[in-house]
Amino acid sequence: MRLRLICALVLGATCQCLSADVHFEKKRLTDVFHSEGAAAGDFNRDGHTDVVSGPYWYAGPTFDVRHEYAPVKSFDPARGYSDNFFAFTHDFNADGWADVLILGFPGTTAAWYENPRENASGHWRRHLVIDKGVDNESPTFTDLTGDGKPELVYTRTAGSATRRPTRRTRRSPGPSTPSPRAASAGRSRTASASAT
Numbered sequence: 001m002r003l004r005l006i007c008a009l010v011l012g013a014t015c016q017c018l019s020a021d022v023h024f025e026k027k028r029l030t031d032v033f034h035s036e037g038a039a040a041g042d043f044n045r046d047g048h049t050d051v052v053s054g055p056y057w058y059a060g061p062t063f064d065v066r067h068e069y070a071p072v073k074s075f076d077p078a079r080g081y082s083d084n085f086f087a088f089t090h091d092f093n094a095d096g097w098a099d100v101l102i103l104g105f106p107g108t109t110a111a112w113y114e115n116p117r118e119n120a121s122g123h124w125r126r127h128l129v130i131d132k133g134v135d136n137e138s139p140t141f142t143d144l145t146g147d148g149k150p151e152l153v154y155t156r157t158a159g160s161a162t163r164r165p166t167r168r169t170r171r172s173p174g175p176s177t178p179s180p181r182a183a184s185a186g187r188s189r190t191a192s193a194s195a196t
């Protein structure tokens with residue numbers, strides 16, 4: 001009897017979910033190949049979620065207007081990959097404005113872009129976090145330690161590593177695009193962490 005009741009409850013919940021009136025709309029941001037990854041965040045703090053993809057962020061809720069926050073590079077998908085594989089959002093300098101973290105080609109860099117606040121035009125300041133060795137098919141940015149602050153989780157050739165967000169990052173005048181060969185040569189078995 002108890003099992004029947006549980007099954008009925010589960011079935012009822014399932015039917016309720018399936019009958020929910022949920023619709024999805026596909027929207028193409030661009031026809032140009034800029035990046036493999038994208039992320040969401042409210043970059044202008046208007047209460048609407050925006051999308052960052054490649055060198056642009058697209059203002060929600062329509063995503064019709066885009067803003068260039070980094071130098072534009074386009075790639076040919078028939079010939080290879082981009083140098084912009086993963087995007088994450090986080091307020092790295094704790095100023096209340098969402099910033100952007102970009103992981104480049106596997107085995108290369110991690111850098112975050114500082115939101116200039118108040119919708120300032122121009123490119124966002126780039127902060128190089130890790131200059132090489134950020135590898136794995138799918139690095140992620142998540143709170144491993146339970147303190148509410150996300151860590152960057154990735155692997156190297158024969159190990160794994162995590163990094164916590166820190167304000168002590170080096171500034172870089174522009175994006176760097178080391179070759180896969182150079183990046184591979186720089187890989188090592190290390191695990192490190194730093195935090196403010």
Ligand SMILES: [Ca+2]
Nearest residue numbers: 042044046048
């Ligand atoms: Ca917004």
Ligand SMILES: [Ca+2]
Nearest residue numbers: 091093095097
């Ligand atoms: Ca910020």
Ligand SMILES: [Ca+2]
Nearest residue numbers: 143145147149
């Ligand atoms: Ca954490």
